[in-house]
Amino acid sequence: MLPVAGESRQAAIMNQREQMEQRGQWKITVWEEENFQGKRCEFMLECPNILDRDFQKIRSIKVDNGPWVGYEYPEYQGQQFILEKGDYPCYQAWSGNSSYRTEHLLSFRPIKCANHSDSKITLYECEDMMGRKFEMCDDYPSLQGMGWCSKEVPSMKVNSGAWVGYQFPGYRGYQYIFERERRQGEYRNYNEYGTQAHSNQIQSIRRIQH
DSSP: OOOOOOHHHHHHHHHHHHHHHHHTOOEEEEEGGGEEEEEEEEEOOOOOOOGGGGGGGGEEEEEEEOOEEEETTTEEEEEEEEESSSSEHHHHHTTTTOSSSSOBEEEEEEEEEETSSOOEEEEEEEGGEEEEEEEEESSSOGGGTOOOOOSSEEEEEEESSEEEEEEETTTTTEEEEEESSSSEEEEGGGGGTTTTTOOOOEEEEEEEEO
């Protein structure tokens, strides 16, 4: 039986409401200058190039609902930085202990699959998810200290949630975002870790907060 016109309108309204509620799960405000000064703009969706919004750069950020990932260059290229809920008044706040200096960001997007209470990732000792494996469901400030036999992670599979891996122990160095809903969760070699990845060295990893 075909729905009556009133039912069709009601379904459309409910669908629109669900879309608005989903968009409300992510909100980020960016400023052109440090310490939340200068031109500002709010986003609930990804932004592949802030230059298209008549900005020169992003130098401070407030994440109301997240998490997000920010990029050094447009179109989600270059060094990547995890942006969880909170204030980022300057580049040191998002770069943390990274040895890579990125004073501004030019693109960003939400991480929609993050689930801090239900996250699982499998590390492999060889590329293409071959060799011995190591399954994790928790944060590891030192992979070697927790039993991983190398400074390198040649490949991995995100079974659920989203993670951020770091070049050095203690969540330091280059950051790499790994998500279940991208690449079907499969990262077969370090070239798939990010456009800035130059090796498979990962020595700490943690679940992304949501």
